[in-house]
Amino acid sequence: DPNNVSVVPSYWACRTPRTREMPFCNTSLSHMKRVQDIIDRLSLSEKVKMLSPDTELGNNCDTHTRGVPRLDIPQYMWLVETNTGVAAACLNKQQCSTVFPSPAAMAASFNRSSWKLKGHVISRELRAYNNANWHRRTGLESLIGVTGFGPNINLMRDPRFGRNSELPSEDPFLSGEYAVEYVNGCQELDKNGHPRMLAFLKHFTAYSMEANRGHSDFNISKFDLFDSYLPQYKRAFQGAKAAGVMCSYNAVNGLPSCANGHLLQMMLRGEWKQEHALVTSDCGAVNNLMGPPVSAPTNESAAAMALNNGTDIEMGSEVYFNHLQNAVRLGLTSTHAVDAALKRSLLALMRTGRFDPVEDTEWTRIAPKVVGSKSHKEASYEAALQSFVLLKNSNEVLPLKAASSRIAVLGPQSLTQHGLLSDYAPAPCFNASYSCITTIADAIKQENGKGGETLVAKGVDINSTDTSGMEKALRFAQNADVVVLVLGDDFTIETEGKDRESIQLPGIQQQFALKVLALGKPSILVLVNGGAMGIESLADHADAIIEAFYPGPEGGQALAHTIFGKENRWGRLPYTMYPSTYVKEQNMSNYDMAKYPGRTYRYYQQTPVFPFGSGLSYTTFALRNADAIVEFPNIYFHCSLYNEGRSDDNDDDGDDAVLLLYHIPSSEYRSQVSYPVPFRRVIAFDRVRIGKGKMKHIRFTISVNQLGLTNADGVKHVYAGKHTLLLDVNGRGSSSSSLLSPEKVSTSVRRDITIPF
Numbered sequence: 158d159p160n161n162v163s164v165v166p167s168y169w170a171c172r173t174p175r176t177r178e179m180p181f182c183n184t185s186l187s188h189m190k191r192v193q194d195i196i197d198r199l200s201l202s203e204k205v206k207m208l209s210p211d212t213e214l215g216n217n218c219d220t221h222t223r224g225v226p227r228l229d230i231p232q233y234m235w236l237v238e239t240n241t242g243v244a245a246a247c248l249n250k251q252q253c254s255t256v257f258p259s260p261a262a263m264a265a266s267f268n269r270s271s272w273k274l275k276g277h278v279i280s281r282e283l284r285a286y287n288n289a290n291w292h293r294r295t296g297l298e299s300l301i302g303v304t305g306f307g308p309n310i311n312l313m314r315d316p317r318f319g320r321n322s323e324l325p326s327e328d329p330f331l332s333g334e335y336a337v338e339y340v341n342g343c344q345e346l347d348k349n350g351h352p353r354m355l356a357f358l359k360h361f362t363a364y365s366m367e368a369n370r371g372h373s374d375f376n377i378s379k380f381d382l383f384d385s386y387l388p389q390y391k392r393a394f395q396g397a398k399a400a401g402v403m404c405s406y407n408a409v410n411g412l413p414s415c416a417n418g419h420l421l422q423m424m425l426r427g428e429w430k431q432e433h434a435l436v437t438s439d440c441g442a443v444n445n446l447m448g449p450p451v452s453a454p455t456n457e458s459a460a461a462m463a464l465n466n467g468t469d470i471e472m473g474s475e476v477y478f479n480h481l482q483n484a485v486r487l488g489l490t491s492t493h494a495v496d497a498a499l500k501r502s503l504l505a506l507m508r509t510g511r512f513d514p515v516e517d518t519e520w521t522r523i524a525p526k527v528v529g530s531k532s533h534k535e536a537s538y539e540a541a542l543q544s545f546v547l548l549k550n551s552n553e554v555l556p557l558k559a560a561s562s563r564i565a566v567l568g569p570q571s572l573t574q575h576g577l578l579s580d581y582a583p584a585p586c587f588n589a590s591y592s593c594i595t596t597i598a599d600a601i602k603q604e605n606g607k608g609g610e611t612l613v614a615k616g617v618d619i620n621s622t623d624t625s626g627m628e629k630a631l632r633f634a635q636n637a638d639v640v641v642l643v644l645g646d647d648f649t650i651e652t653e654g655k656d657r658e659s660i661q662l663p664g665i666q667q668q669f670a671l672k673v674l675a676l677g678k679p680s681i682l683v684l685v686n687g688g689a690m691g692i693e694s695l696a697d698h699a700d701a702i703i704e705a706f707y708p709g710p711e712g713g714q715a716l717a718h719t720i721f722g723k724e725n726r727w728g729r730l731p732y733t734m735y736p737s738t739y740v741k742e743q744n745m746s747n748y749d750m751a752k753y754p755g756r757t758y759r760y761y762q763q764t765p766v767f768p769f770g771s772g773l774s775y776t777t778f779a780l781r782n783a784d785a786i787v788e789f790p791n792i793y794f795h796c797s798l799y800n801e802g803r804s805d806d807n808d809d810d811g812d813d814a815v816l817l818l819y820h821i822p823s824s825e826y827r828s829q830v831s832y833p834v835p836f837r838r839v840i841a842f843d844r845v846r847i848g849k850g851k852m853k854h855i856r857f858t859i860s861v862n863q864l865g866l867t868n869a870d871g872v873k874h875v876y877a878g879k880h881t882l883l884l885d886v887n888g889r890g891s892s893s894s895s896l897l898s899p900e901k902v903s904t905s906v907r908r909d910i911t912i913p914f
Contacts, residue, residue: 166288166521167300168231170512176229184513191512192503196496198228201482204492204499207233208470209477215298218440218473233506235437235470237293239305239343239356240323241582241709243282246294248525250587254282255533259579259687260308260335262544262706264325265728265772267815268844269338271540276342278533279305280353284523291525294589303509305343306403307581309359310336310389313688313732314756315745317657319367322579322648322687322707326731327757327769329385330839333392340397347519351510352400358393360405360439361414361425362386366745367656371445374408375748380832382409383871385750385757387424394431400505401435404468406442408450415442416451421467435501438463440473456480461489469498529585534711541715542726543813543844546704547773548734554679554700556722556775557639560608564601565637567630567673568644568666569619570685571598576619576647579687579707594710597643597683600717612637616673619647620664627669631676640678641720642670642699645685656745660691661737667694674698681720691737693766704730704767722775725803725812729772733758733765751833759835770839770885776812777801778847778886778904785882785908787861792910794818794882795856800847814886816843818857820864821881821907832869837883840864857884861912877914883907 165172171182180186180194196204206223211232214221220235238244240260247253257263257275266272286292286301293299311320313327325335336358344352363377363386364370377386393399402425404415414420415438426432446459453459460476461484471477484490510518527533547555557564570576574594578585586593595603602611616630617623634640644666651657661667674680674695682699684690687707696702705716718724742754755761758769783796800812818841827834841857864880865873885905 165515167290168233168302168511169515170230171514173229179228182512184517188504188507192500192507195228195230195503196499199225201485201492201495204495205477205481208495208498208502209475209481210472211478212475216295217475219293219295219299220437220470220472221298222470234299234302235304236472237283237301237305238307238581238583239279239283240307240309240359241579242585243279243286243301243305244293244581244583245286245301246292247587248289248291248528252525252529253585253587254583255279255529255537256578256582256585256710257537258541258544258709258712259322259707260325261313261322261687261731262708263540264331264335264731265546265706266540266543266844267331267729267817267842268543269334271543272335272338273342274536275540276339276356277345278536280343280345281523282528282533283354284520285525285527288521288523289525303506303511304355304357304400306357306359308336308339308356310393311360311362311364312385312389314365314385314748315743316660316689316732316735317740317745318365318688319651319656320580320653321651323581327733328731328759328839329388331731331842333389333396336389336393336399337396340393340399344397344400349510349517349519350508351513351518351520352508353520355400355505355509357435357437358390358399358402361390361402362405362420363409363748364405364407364414366407367654370406371441372449373406374411374450375746377409377748378869379871380867380869381748381750383873384867391429394425394429394434398431399434401437403437403439403472404442406439406445411450413442413446413451415439415468416446416462416466418466426467433501433504435470435505436468437470438468438472442473443468443471443476444474457484457487457489460484464490464494464498469501537709538711538715541708541712542719542724544706544708544728545716545719546730546771547727548702548704548730548767548771549696549699550773551700554639555681555720557720559604559721560606562605562638563610563612563636564605565612565614565633565640566598566601566643567614567616567634567640568642569615569617570645570683571613571641571643572596572615573647573685576645576685577708577710577712580648580652582709585710595713597685597713597716600713601641601720604717604721617665617669619666620650622665624665627672630669631672634673634676634678637678640673640680641683642673642680643683643685644670645690646687651687657688658740659737660689660735660740662690662692670695671698683716689732689734691735691739691766693736696766725775727772727774727813727815729770729815729817730767731769733761733769734767735761736766759838760833770817772815774812774814775803776814778814780884780886780904780906783884783906783908785910787910787912790861792859792861792882793856794859794884794908795854796884796906797852798845798847798855798886799852800849802849812847812849814845814847816845816855816884816886818842818859819883819885821883822866823879823881826876826878830868834866864912875912877912879909879911881907881909
């Protein structure tokens with residue numbers, strides 16, 4: 158009965174009187190001694206089959222590894238996606254996994270508490286499924302364990318990347334902070350030290366292109382590797398002790414990620430001191446070693462290549478299962494290497510309580526009733542509220558007045574349900590459907606109420622040349638007081654296995670939008686998308702622009718409440734919105750971040766349509782009394798933030814402000830070095846709630862080391878001399894021209910400091 162906690166959660170060991178007497182079930186011994194006792198009892202065949210999927214047990218990508226029946230150790234399924242929700246079948250018609258907004262939407266909130274709460278919710282639901290012996294949608298045999306794969310913290314290096322909807326940001330610092338909080342929320346410990354789940358980071362590392370992904374190889378300098386592609390992973394491991402990583406398909410400088418001993422052994426387990434970090438391959442990546450760039454001559458060579466260089470668990474292929482034993486016999490690898498991999502995998506599961514009495518683990522008492530519960534859905538709703546980015550609001554067209562206007566809601570994304578979710582989001586409705594999701598159009602109609610009139614028309618498809626619905630939509634727009642135009646893309650345009658060729662709105666959405674905007678009606682453009690869209694042709698014509706990302710199942714209601722002014726919880730852009738011509742100027746296979754015209758706000762040399770950090774509010778916030786003090790080894794930046802009130806005179810209990818603190822290296826230093834120096838970079842941020850007419854004192858404590866810049870050898874150092882700190886609150890983004898322009902109130906302040914050494 159899925160409505161009750163099972164007597165024994167899935168995959169639990171040490172359940173028979175005979176094995177309870179064995180040392181590996183003795184909780185008075187250290188985890189390492191218990192793990193070693195298991196390994197000492199196993200044959201080579203038994204060891205290998207615990208490291209690779211057995212297709213007789215289930216599909217190989219889910220990675221069902223064999224147990225050891227004679228030791229009462231059950232089989233185990235490793236892969237459960239947890240990037241935005243637990244990938245599980247619904248328990249019943251009312252209970253499905255809670256689904257959060259896309260990671261970029263989450264990152265846009267700049268709210269550490271929200272990220273940690275997401276980890277808390279997802280890990281509780283994962284444990285609830287495990288306790289109820291529940292399964293993935295991939296089959297009844299795919300019982301959910303305690304390992305979850307997420308967050309995915311690859312960099313949004315290029316807006317065309319097909320998997321951008323799975324990622325938080327183009328900024329390594331923001332991505333790393335997001336990962337720390339999410340993982341800490343997932344891996345909270347009970348009183349006996351058991352984590353609620355094990356969180357695995359994806360995809361290690363520099364994965365951001367789908368073309369030929371199983372065999373792609375990119376030349377990446379030490380500078381770029383340590384400045385852009387590794388920092389977020391290092392932060393997640395050292396700040397949250399993530400359980401492990403999934404190594405990526407691509408190669409870096411000739412070495413496939415799943416056979417890159419420098420990254421997996423020397424860096425991850427050595428320099429970062431994560432000796433017990435468990436590494437799994439992406440699905441089929443070990444088998445891919447038979448092809449370029451390394452072209453292993455035999456299956457045994459491929460197995461040895463992956464194992465020797467640090468990949469512990471093979472996913473999605475059976476190279477270890479069928480050939481690793483022979484690789485040991487041939488001397489290509491060793492039993493020591495097999496034991497080391499198995500030790501890491503058993504140690505990880507030992508920590509979760511799998512080999513302890515069930516009652517000793519607090520999390521085994523989490524009941525299925527938490528799945529999709531009211532409080533969990535409220536967490537998703539709150540996350541959506543804080544994610545929307547107000548990019549433009551000319552003539553204060555927003556917020557709208559409910560129940561007094563004729564509103565035309567147009568565009569294909571206004572009617573979508575599935576299209577509100579990012580890739581790898583589980584279906585939040587029964588029978589793997591999306592029918593329970595409130596569309597943006599329906600949510601606006603509900604808020605507009607009986608006193609208003611809401612006209613809804615799709616107008617055009619996401620991606621077709623069909624114009625048959627355009628006339629009706631234009632008629633609705635002509636007869637409306639205000640138009641809400643909801644456009645974007647979905648998984649048919651950008652997804653795993655499919656990069657975009659263009660970052661313009663697909664199909665004829667742009668032509669449709671220009672026709673609507675030409676009518677001269679007050680117009681709000683809402684973007685629902687994964688990767689950044691190139692909308693320069695529309696930006697000047699729309700009165701208001703909202704970036705909504707993929708806001709999740711609660712996103713329609715949250716957006717409607719925001720548009721009508723019930724909520725004022727805006728976020729900031731976690732990526733750069735480039736002009737659509739960017740794709741012609743930047744080769745997608747170029748991994749050099751600074752090569753003209755540059756990538757991300759740190760190195761982009763042209764004018765973006767909307768820069769990283771853009772984000773307005775209905776409220777005017779003013780910074781006062783700012784100062785920066787250096788007291789080695791720290792820097793203290795403090796100011797007062799005042800809420801001057803909202804344009805619509807709404808006297809609610811307060812408004813959210815997001816503050817970003819940037820480090821701007823000096824031009825003198827830039828001129829003295831031969832390697833790239835970022836124009837600016839975020840080194841701290843905060844999100845605060847302030848009532849109308851109220852003031853809060855804000856203080857950032859920054860280590861001097863946070864001013865360190867990466868040199869050509871990939872080493873961070875702090876240069877002596879002048880550094881500029883710039884604090885921005887709900888401003889115009891991180892481009893110097895917008896941040897430093899005179900305004901009636903101060904929404905940004907800069908202070909110069911000097912580091913003497």
